[in-house]
Amino acid sequence: MGDEPTTEATLELTDVSVRFGGLLALNNISFGVLPNQIVGLIGPNGAGKTTAFNVACGFQKPSSGTVRFPALGKGALKPSELAKAGVARTLQGVGLFNNLSVLENVMSGALSRPGGGFLTSVLGLPHGLGMERGLRSEAMATLERLGIAKFAGSIPTGIPYGIQKKVSLARALMGKPKLLLLDEPASGLDESELEEFAHLITELRASMSVLLVEHNMDFVMPLVDELVVLNFGQVIATGTPSVISSNEDVLAAYLGVDE
Amino acid sequence: MNFLKSLRVQETTRARLLSVSVLTIVALAISFLLPPVADSQMAGGAAITIVILGLSWLIGWSGQISLGNSGFMAVGAYAAGIWAHHHATTPLIFTFLLATVAGALSGLIIAIPSTRLRGPYLAGMTLAFSAAITPLAQNFTSVTGGEGGLFLNSLSTPSWFVHFFSGPNATIDANAQWTADLAVLVAGISFFLMANLFHSRTGRAMRLVRDNDVAAELVGINLGRTRTLAFVVAASFAGLGGALYTVINATVTPQTFPLTLSITLLTLMVLGGIGTLSGAVIGGIIYAFSANLVDHINALTGVNPTSNLGANMQGIIFGALLILTMIFAPRGIAGMGAAVQRLRKTRRSALASSSAVD
Numbered sequence: 001m002g003d004e005p006t007t008e009a010t011l012e013l014t015d016v017s018v019r020f021g022g023l024l025a026l027n028n029i030s031f032g033v034l035p036n037q038i039v040g041l042i043g044p045n046g047a048g049k050t051t052a053f054n055v056a057c058g059f060q061k062p063s064s065g066t067v068r069f070p071a072l073g074k075g076a077l078k079p080s081e082l083a084k085a086g087v088a089r090t091l092q093g094v095g096l097f098n099n100l101s102v103l104e105n106v107m108s109g110a111l112s113r114p115g116g117g118f119l120t121s122v123l124g125l126p127h128g129l130g131m132e133r134g135l136r137s138e139a140m141a142t143l144e145r146l147g148i149a150k151f152a153g154s155i156p157t158g159i160p161y162g163i164q165k166k167v168s169l170a171r172a173l174m175g176k177p178k179l180l181l182l183d184e185p186a187s188g189l190d191e192s193e194l195e196e197f198a199h200l201i202t203e204l205r206a207s208m209s210v211l212l213v214e215h216n217m218d219f220v221m222p223l224v225d226e227l228v229v230l231n232f233g234q235v236i237a238t239g240t241p242s243v244i245s246s247n248e249d250v251l252a253a254y255l256g257v258d259e
Numbered sequence: 260m261n262f263l264k265s266l267r268v269q270e271t272t273r274a275r276l277l278s279v280s281v282l283t284i285v286a287l288a289i290s291f292l293l294p295p296v297a298d299s300q301m302a303g304g305a306a307i308t309i310v311i312l313g314l315s316w317l318i319g320w321s322g323q324i325s326l327g328n329s330g331f332m333a334v335g336a337y338a339a340g341i342w343a344h345h346h347a348t349t350p351l352i353f354t355f356l357l358a359t360v361a362g363a364l365s366g367l368i369i370a371i372p373s374t375r376l377r378g379p380y381l382a383g384m385t386l387a388f389s390a391a392i393t394p395l396a397q398n399f400t401s402v403t404g405g406e407g408g409l410f411l412n413s414l415s416t417p418s419w420f421v422h423f424f425s426g427p428n429a430t431i432d433a434n435a436q437w438t439a440d441l442a443v444l445v446a447g448i449s450f451f452l453m454a455n456l457f458h459s460r461t462g463r464a465m466r467l468v469r470d471n472d473v474a475a476e477l478v479g480i481n482l483g484r485t486r487t488l489a490f491v492v493a494a495s496f497a498g499l500g501g502a503l504y505t506v507i508n509a510t511v512t513p514q515t516f517p518l519t520l521s522i523t524l525l526t527l528m529v530l531g532g533i534g535t536l537s538g539a540v541i542g543g544i545i546y547a548f549s550a551n552l553v554d555h556i557n558a559l560t561g562v563n564p565t566s567n568l569g570a571n572m573q574g575i576i577f578g579a580l581l582i583l584t585m586i587f588a589p590r591g592i593a594g595m596g597a598a599v600q601r602l603r604k605t606r607r608s609a610l611a612s613s614s615a616v617d
Contacts, residue, residue: 057477083479091477097470100463108467111460112479118488121459122452124272132460175478 008070009034010179010209011056011087016065018051018233025051027233028065033179035071038201038210040220043230044253049213050092052230053183056211057082057089072178083112088177092184094164096156102167103152106139107132109174142170146200162193169200180204182212186219198223221245229253275454283447287440295435297548299507302435304547305442306503309449311528311539313496316453318525319534320462321489322469324378327369327385328497329520330392333513335362335498340409340511341402347413355445355502362498363491370490374483389521396513408512415509438507445503446543449496454536456492465489519574526577530584532591541592549573 009032018026026048033039041049054060056067058078067076074085082089088109096105115135120128143149146166151159156167165185172180185201186194194216201210201223214220220227220241227244229237231253237244244250286305290298314328338361339354373384396403403409416437424433456462467475468485476482505511527546532538553572554564562569588595 059473079473079476080479080481082477089477091474095471095474095477097467097474099470100466104463108463108478110478111464111467115460118461121461122456124275124455124459126272128459129271171478 007034010037010069010071011211012066012068012070013052013056014066014068016052016055016062016067018048018055018060019063025233026055026062029230029233029235030065031228031235031238033209033211035178035209036205036207037226038205038212038224040224040227041211041213041230042215042217042220042227047230048233049230050183051233053089053181053213056181057087069179083109083175083177086176086178087181088172088175088179089181090165090168090172090183090185092187094156094161094168096164096168096171098155098157100156101152102148102154102156102159103136103139103143105156105167106142106170106174107135109171110135110138110176112175139170139174142173143167146170161188162190165189165193165197169197173204178208180208180210182210182214184214185212186214186216194219272455276451279447279451279454282450283443286443286447290436290439290443291431293439295432298432298435298439300547300550302438302442302507303504304543305439305446306500306507307524307527307546308446308500308539308543309503310497310500310524311531311542312449312453312536313493313500314524314528315531315534315536315539316456316465316496317489317493318528320457320465320469321486322465323374323486323489324382325385325490325493326382326518326521326525327388328493328524329516329518330369330385330389331362331365331494331497332501332504332520333389333392333396333516334365334494335359335501336505336511336516337396337403337501338362338498339502339505340411343411343414343505344404344409351441351506354506355499358502358505359495359499362501363495365498366491366494367487369494370487373490374486386518386521389516390518393513393517396516403513404511406513408510408515410510411505412509414506442503442507445499449499450536450540453496453539457536461488523577526581528591530580530591532593535591535593537596538591538593549576552576 012032014030015028016026016030017024017028029048029052031039041052043049051060055062058067058076058081068074069077069085069087072085072087077085077087097108100108115131116125116128119125140149140152143152146169148163148166148170151163151167156164159167165188169185182201185197189197198219201212204210212220212224222241224241227237227239227241228235229244229247229250236249236253237247239247290301293301310328310332314325317323317325335358339358342349342354342357369385369388373381376384397406399405416434420437421433424431424436464475464480464485467478467480468482472482475485501516504515508515523546527542528538530545531540531542550573553576556576557564557569557572562572564570564572584591590597
C-alpha cells in the first residue's frame with residue numbers, strides 16, 4: 001500500500017534515542033507510517049514500545065533524533081497539539097473520563113475543533129449551543145457506527161470492558177484523525193470482540209494511518225501491513241508480517257519466547 | 260419543579276434565563292415579606308452564594324482545591340471600596356465590574372504558580388494567599404484605611420428607592436430592602452452565567468482535566484491554560500461577591516475576610532453539594548440564616564451566647580454538619596435531592612415492570 005517513494009509519511013521517527021539516566025530506553029530507532037498504512041509496533045516487555053509511543057506523542061522528549069509528521073505538515077508536537085494536527089491516541093487500558101457519560105466522553109474527542117470561546121460559553125450564545133447540538137448528534141452517530149449507542153447515557157465505569165475500549169476508540173475518531181495511535185487495543189478483549197476490533201481498524205485505514213502497539217500476535221499478524229520489532233531499545237526488524245515471522249532474530253527475541 | 264429541569268444540560272439559554280428569572284423574582288418577592296434583619300441576612304447569603312458558585316466550579320469541576328477564596332473576596336471588596344471612596348458618583352454596575360476584574364486578576368496571579376501544584380500543596384499555596392491578604396489590608400493604611408477600613412457613605416441606598424417606600428404608611432425598611440434586592444439580583448445574574456458555564460464546552464474541558472489529565476491533553480486541552488481559567492473564573496466570582504459585601508455594608512474592613520472565611524466557604528459548599536448550582540444556593544441560605552440556628556441551639560442547650568462556647572457555636576455546628584455530610588451524604592444536600600429522585604424513579608419503573616409481569 002502507498003509504497004511510491006514520493007509519498008510523505010504521516011509519522012516519521014528518525015534516529016530517535018531516549019536516555020533515562022544511565023538507561024538507554026531507545027537506541028537510534030527510525031521508522032515511519034505511510035498514509036493509509038497499518039503499522040504494528042511489537043516487541044517483548046521493556047523493549048521500548050511505550051517509550052517510542054510517548055516520544056511520538058510528545059510526552060517524552062527524545063535525547064536525540066527527530067519526530068515529524070510530514071504528511072500533516074508538522075514537526076514534533078506537544079500532547080495538547082496532537083488533536084488539532086490530526087493525531088489521535090488511545091491510552092493503555094481505556095483512559096476514559098469516569099465522571100462523564102459515554103456520550104460526553106465521545107463528544108470531548110472533538111474538543112480541538114473550533115467551537116466558540118469563553119464568552120460564547122459564559123453567555124450561552126446560540127451559535128455555541130448549535131455547535132454543541134451538532135456535536136452531540138455526531139457523537140451519537142459514531143456510537144451507533146460502533147454498535148454501542150445504547151450505552152450513551154451510562155457512566156464508563158459501569159459498562160463492560162470491551163465496550164469501554166470501543167468508547168475510547170469512538171472518542172479518538174471524533175477528532176477526525178489522519179493518524180490513529182492505538183496503545184494495546186486488544187488487551188482484555190475476548191475472541192469475538194477481537195475480531196470486531198480488527199474489522200473496525202481495517203475499515204478505518206480508508207481514511208487514516210494506524211500505528212498500534214500490541215502484544216497479541218494472533219491479533220496483529222493478519223491486521224497490519226508492516227511490523228516494526230523492537231528489542232532492548234533497538235529496531236531489530238522491519239517488514240511485512242510474513243517476512244517478520246520468518247526472521248530469525250525476531251524469533252529468537254520474541255516469538256520464540258512466546259512458545 | 261419541572262422548570263428546574265431546564266437548568267440542566269440540553270436546554271437552550273433562553274429556557275435557562277427564564278427559569279433563573281423566575282427563581283430570582285421568587286427570591287425578591289420573599290425579601291418583601293421578610294423583616295429587615297432577615298433581609299440583611301439574605302443579602303449576605305446572596306453574596307456568599309456567588310462566591311460558592313465560583314468555588315464549586317473550581318473544586319467540583321476543575322478539581323483544584325482552594326483555601327484562597329476569602330482572599331479573592333477581599334480583593335474584590337477592596338477594589339470596590341477604594342474606587343467608591345474616591346469616585347462617589349460611579350454607577351454601581353461599574354463598581355461591580357471593576358471588582359470582578361480585580362478578582363480575576365488576583366486569580367490569574369495566584370493561578371500562575373498554583374496550577375503547577377496539586378492537592379495539599381495547592382491548598383497550602385492558596386491558604387498562604389488568603390492569610391496574607393488581611394495584614395496587607397491592615398498595613399497599607401493610606402489606601403485601605405488600615406485596621407478601621409473604609410466607610411463609604413456614597414454607597415447608601417439610592418434616593419429613588421428610598422422614595423419608593425417612604426409613604427405615610429411605609430412599613431418597609433428601605434435600606435435592608437435595597438441591599439437584599441440588589442444582592443439577589445446580582446446573585447441571579449451570576450447564577451445564570453455559571454449555569455451557562457457549567458453546561459458549556461468550557462465546563463466540559465474543566466471536567467476532562469479533573470478526571471484524566473493525560474487523556475484531556477490528547478483531546479487537545481492545554482492543561483495549564485484550562486486550570487488557570489478555572490482559577491480566574493472562581494476568583495472573579497469571589498471578587499464580585501466581595502464587592503457586594505462592601506456595597507451591602509457600606510464599609511470594608513480587614514476583619515471581614517479572615518482566613519476562617521475560606522474554611523466556612525468550603526464547608527458551605529460541601530453541605531450544599533460540590534459542583535452543583537443548587538448546592539451553592541443552599542450553601543448561601545445556610546450561611547444567611549446560620550446566626551438564627553446558632554441562637555436557637557444556644558437557647559435550647561442553655562449555653563450563654565457570650566461565653567467562649569457560645570461564641571464558637573457556629574464553628575462547632577458547621578464542623579459537626581460537615582462531618583455528618585461527608586459520612587451520610589457526600590454529595591451534599593443537593594445530591595440528597597437527586598438521590599431521592601432517582602430512588603423514586605427506580606421504584607416507579609420497578610412497579611411498572613412488576614405490573615407488566617402481572
